[in-house]
Amino acid sequence: MKRLVELRSKQNKTKEDMSKILGVARSTYAMYENGSREMDYKSLVKVADYFRVSLDYLFERTDFPIHIESYSRDEIEFITESLEVYRRTKQKFFS
Incomplete structure (x- = not known):
């Protein structure tokens, strides 16, 4: 799965790290990533x-x-408030 690789890489996790998180062998996790x-x-x-x-x-x-x-x-709540600030700012400058 392409997204497994992307997510793991963004978090600086190794295949070994992920295999421990999931409780599977490293080789099993590697097969998840390559789709086999x-x-x-x-x-x-x-x-x-x-x-x-x-x-x-x-x-x-x-x-x-x-x-x-x-x-x-x-x-x-923080995300919602931040989104509102963004929307108001966007409207102010791009309307």
């Missing part, structure tokens, strides 16, 4: 939770990685 073996549901959820992305993002059904349920209420 499919992950089970529990492993997919564990990866999504670990990287705080949606399953749709892992499956490349979307390019939007944020999985809102993985954030705390105060983080969501």
